[in-house]
Amino acid sequence: MARPVRKRTLQRWRKLLFLLALATVLLIAEAIGSTALLKTGLATGWLLLVLVVGLALYNLRKKLPFLPLGSAVTWLQIHIYMGLFSGILFGLHLQWQLPRGIFEIVLALLYSVVFVSGVLGLIVSRVFARRLSIRPGEFLFQRISPMRHQLLNQVERLVIRSMETTESTGVPEFYARRLKPFFERPRHFWHHLVLSNRPVSLLLSELQSLERFLNETERDVMRPIGEFVKQKDDLDFHFAHQATLRYWLFVHVPLTYALLCFAAIHVVLVYAFGGAIS
Amino acid sequence: MPTSDPPIRRITPDDVPFSPDFSDADLDGLLVHSIFDSLDPAFHSSKSLRKILRMHSRIVHCETGDIIVREGDWGNSAFFVLAGEVAVELEPPGEFLPETSLGRRVSQRKNLFQAIAQLWNNHREPEYRDATKKAWTDKWTAARNDGRRIYFQDVPQLLTDFKTASMREGELFGELAALGRTARSATVFAVGESKLLEIRWQGLRDLIKKDAGMRASLDERFRSNALRSFLRGVSFLQHLTLEEETLDLLVREAQLETYGEYDRAGALTELADEDARRNLIDEPLIAEEGHYPNGVFLIRSGVARVSRRHHHGHQTLSYLTPGKTFGFEELESGWKSGSSVPFRYSLRAIGYLTAVILPTALIEKVLFQTKSSTAPIRPADLPEQLPSLHANDDGLIDPNFMEFLVQERFVNGSATMLINMDRCTRCDDCVRACAATHDNNPRFLRQGPIHGNIMVARSCMHCQDPVCMIECPTGAISRELNEGEVAINDATCIGCGACARNCPYEAIRMVEIRDDQGLFIRAEKDRKPITKATKCDLCVDQHGGPACQNACPHDALARIDMGEVASLAAWLDQ
Numbered sequence: 001m002a003r004p005v006r007k008r009t010l011q012r013w014r015k016l017l018f019l020l021a022l023a024t025v026l027l028i029a030e031a032i033g034s035t036a037l038l039k040t041g042l043a044t045g046w047l048l049l050v051l052v053v054g055l056a057l058y059n060l061r062k063k064l065p066f067l068p069l070g071s072a073v074t075w076l077q078i079h080i081y082m083g084l085f086s087g088i089l090f091g092l093h094l095q096w097q098l099p100r101g102i103f104e105i106v107l108a109l110l111y112s113v114v115f116v117s118g119v120l121g122l123i124v125s126r127v128f129a130r131r132l133s134i135r136p137g138e139f140l141f142q143r144i145s146p147m148r149h150q151l152l153n154q155v156e157r158l159v160i161r162s163m164e165t166t167e168s169t170g171v172p173e174f175y176a177r178r179l180k181p182f183f184e185r186p187r188h189f190w191h192h193l194v195l196s197n198r199p200v201s202l203l204l205s206e207l208q209s210l211e212r213f214l215n216e217t218e219r220d221v222m223r224p225i226g227e228f229v230k231q232k233d234d235l236d237f238h239f240a241h242q243a244t245l246r247y248w249l250f251v252h253v254p255l256t257y258a259l260l261c262f263a264a265i266h267v268v269l270v271y272a273f274g275g276a277i278s
Numbered sequence: 279m280p281t282s283d284p285p286i287r288r289i290t291p292d293d294v295p296f297s298p299d300f301s302d303a304d305l306d307g308l309l310v311h312s313i314f315d316s317l318d319p320a321f322h323s324s325k326s327l328r329k330i331l332r333m334h335s336r337i338v339h340c341e342t343g344d345i346i347v348r349e350g351d352w353g354n355s356a357f358f359v360l361a362g363e364v365a366v367e368l369e370p371p372g373e374f375l376p377e378t379s380l381g382r383r384v385s386q387r388k389n390l391f392q393a394i395a396q397l398w399n400n401h402r403e404p405e406y407r408d409a410t411k412k413a414w415t416d417k418w419t420a421a422r423n424d425g426r427r428i429y430f431q432d433v434p435q436l437l438t439d440f441k442t443a444s445m446r447e448g449e450l451f452g453e454l455a456a457l458g459r460t461a462r463s464a465t466v467f468a469v470g471e472s473k474l475l476e477i478r479w480q481g482l483r484d485l486i487k488k489d490a491g492m493r494a495s496l497d498e499r500f501r502s503n504a505l506r507s508f509l510r511g512v513s514f515l516q517h518l519t520l521e522e523e524t525l526d527l528l529v530r531e532a533q534l535e536t537y538g539e540y541d542r543a544g545a546l547t548e549l550a551d552e553d554a555r556r557n558l559i560d561e562p563l564i565a566e567e568g569h570y571p572n573g574v575f576l577i578r579s580g581v582a583r584v585s586r587r588h589h590h591g592h593q594t595l596s597y598l599t600p601g602k603t604f605g606f607e608e609l610e611s612g613w614k615s616g617s618s619v620p621f622r623y624s625l626r627a628i629g630y631l632t633a634v635i636l637p638t639a640l641i642e643k644v645l646f647q648t649k650s651s652t653a654p655i656r657p658a659d660l661p662e663q664l665p666s667l668h669a670n671d672d673g674l675i676d677p678n679f680m681e682f683l684v685q686e687r688f689v690n691g692s693a694t695m696l697i698n699m700d701r702c703t704r705c706d707d708c709v710r711a712c713a714a715t716h717d718n719n720p721r722f723l724r725q726g727p728i729h730g731n732i733m734v735a736r737s738c739m740h741c742q743d744p745v746c747m748i749e750c751p752t753g754a755i756s757r758e759l760n761e762g763e764v765a766i767n768d769a770t771c772i773g774c775g776a777c778a779r780n781c782p783y784e785a786i787r788m789v790e791i792r793d794d795q796g797l798f799i800r801a802e803k804d805r806k807p808i809t810k811a812t813k814c815d816l817c818v819d820q821h822g823g824p825a826c827q828n829a830c831p832h833d834a835l836a837r838i839d840m841g842e843v844a845s846l847a848a849w850l851d852q
Contacts, residue, residue, distance in 0.1 A: 067390075071828045129701055245704060
C-alpha cells in the first residue's frame, strides 16, 4: 500500500504552487507595464528593496526570542519563499541582462552571493542535518575540540607506555608520522562532506600493516588505537558537518548587511542622478 | 575559587517555614483544637507534630466571599476549617461559577518593556543573583505574600442561586489535589469571616505517615467527596444520565487502589536505570493479560504501562494517563457474546499510581442493564471506548519507540522536549533563546537519550507526577497555580539538591550563584558557594510560550504532552 503523503510535503507543494502563481502574476504585470512604456524598473527596484529588508528582519527576530513575534518556523518559511521570489524579481529588475558599471556589478554580485549562499544553506540544513544521524554519537559542537584532545592524550599515553615497555621505536615513529597529525586537529573536512571514508580506511590499513613489524606487547598497545582512530573520525565527521551548518551563515548574514548598504546607496544614486524620476 | 565579599548567610529549611509569623503561642492554641482530637495521643503530644505544623502550616484569615481554592488551579496545600464557615461548589463543578468571577491570577508575565529590556538587562555573568541582604529579604517577603485577595462580592446571592455545600469547623478540604499533585476539582470560598489552617502537602504527607487514623480518614473522605465527581467525568458513564441513586451505588461499590510508593522518587529513578525486562517485572501489576476481568480500571493519577506477551517477554503497546480506562472493552465484548472475555493486555503501574476499580457486576448492573431504561442498552448504543489504548493501534508510533518512551519513563511528561534529529541543524537557536529569556542562563541541555531520530532533551518535562517535589523541605519547587508548570521559587530554594537528586531525567541542575562581578556568593558560616536549583520553567513569565520551541526555525523541537498519544503520533508523523 502506498504511504500517504505527509502533511509537511503537502504544505511544501502548496507553498511552491503559490510562489509560482505569484511569479506568473509578476511576469505578466511586468510585461504589461513594459508594453505600456511604464518605468517598471522603479517598481521592481522598490519591491526588491522592501523584500530584502523584510528578509533581513528574520535575523532580527532571532535576536529577540522573548518577544511574541511568531514562531521561527513561520519566519523561516516566509524567509525562504520570499527569498526565492526575490530571485525572480531581481532578474526582472535587471531585465535578465548583466549589470553595467562597477557599482551595479558589485551590487548584483552581492545579491547573487547572498541568494546562492541562502539556497545552499537551505540545502545544507536539510541534507547535513539528516546525515548527522548516520554516524554514532551526538556531539555538541563546542565539545568536539576537548574530546579530540582527550583522544590525543589517550593515544599519547599508549605510545609512551609502548616506548617504555618495549624500548622499540616502531609505534612512536608511526605515531609521529601518521597518528599525531591525525589526532591533533580536524582532518579530512571535504572527504567527510562528500561521505568518503578513503582517508580513514587508509590510515586503518596502515595501522594493520604495521602490526606485522611489532611484538606482542606493541600489538596490545596498538589495538585500542584503532578504536580511537574510528572515534576521532566520527568526531571529524560531526565537526565537518556541524561547522558547515554553522559557518555558511558567516557568508550569508554579513553580506546581507553589505547588500543593504549598497542597495541604499543605489537608491540615492538613482534618485540623485534623475534616472528614476525624470 | 574567587568569591564575593561580604558573604551572606546560607538559608536553611528553618528560615523558610510556610509562615514566618507562626509563634509558639499560635502552635499551642492550635494543638488544643478539635481537628487534632482524632490523632494518636502519643503523636499528638510529640515534638514531631509541632515541627510538622511549624514548618508546613500557617493560619489563614478569610473575609466574606474570599476565594480559598479555585477549580482547575494546581494544589500544593490543604485546609482545615478552624472557625467560621466555607462553601464548596457542588458537582458538576465549574458549571456555575464563571471564570471571570474567579479572578484567575495569570502568572506574572513580563510586560512588553520588561521583555525588551532583557536585551540590555541580562547579566553577562552566569547565574547572577543580587547578593545584598536587603534584596534577599525583599524576595522572601514577596515570596511569602504572593497571593492577592480574590473574592465574590455577593455571597448570599451566590448561595441562593447556586448549589453549594457548607463546611464548618473541623472539616478538611483540598487534600486530594495536594496529595495527588493534581488540579483542584472544585472552588471553595468563605461564607463569612473564617479562620483556616493551611497545611502544605509535605506536612499533610508527614501527618498521614505518622498517624494511621488520619490516613483512614482521608481514604474515607475521598470516597465520600471526590469519587462522585471523578465518576461523573468517566467517559463511558457520560452518556448515561446518572441518577443520584445510581451514583450512590457506584460510589459505594467502587474500590480504591494505590500502586507503587507515594513518596519515593527512587522508584522512578532506579527503574529508569534498569534493563527493560527487569523494569517491567518490578512494576506493580494492576491487571494481567489472560485473566478474567474483575472490573474496569480508571486511572486517577500516575501513569500505567499497557503491554502484551511477546515470545518470552512483554511488548509495550501504549500507556495510560489520568482519566483513561482499562478493561472496559473486555467486559463489553463478554456481555455482547454472553461469555467471559479475558484481558487482552496487562496493565502495570509506572511509579506511583492510584486507580478506581468498578467491579464487573457493578458495570453490568449499571451500564449494561441500566435501571434508567426499561430495556437493557443495546451494544450499538455504547460509546466508542478507550481512545488512549487504541491511539496507537494503527501503528502510528513505532513499537520500539513506544517501548523506549515507557522504559525511560518519559511518558510522565506533560511538556517533554522532543527533538527530531533529522531536522535539527544543531544551530543552538533553542539554547540561545532559552538563555536570553533566563538572564543569559540556558535552562536545559540539548543532549539526552536518542531513539531513532528522536532525542528526548534533558529539560524539565513538567511531569504529571513531579517526583522532584517530594523531598523539597521548603516547598520551593511547586506547581504554578494556573497551568500547573513545575517551577522553582529561587528565593526559598535552600540549595539542598533534593529535587535534582530525585529527578529521574537529570533535568534539574544545581548552580553556584554569583554576584555582579562574577564572583561566587558564599555562605557566611562555612564560606562555601551558595547553590540554587535551576530548571526549565516553560517560560512562565514570558510572552508567547516556551522560547526554545518558538526559536527553532526547522520545526525540529516540540514540547509534547505525552498524555496525548494521538498528538505525539501526529508530531512524529509530520
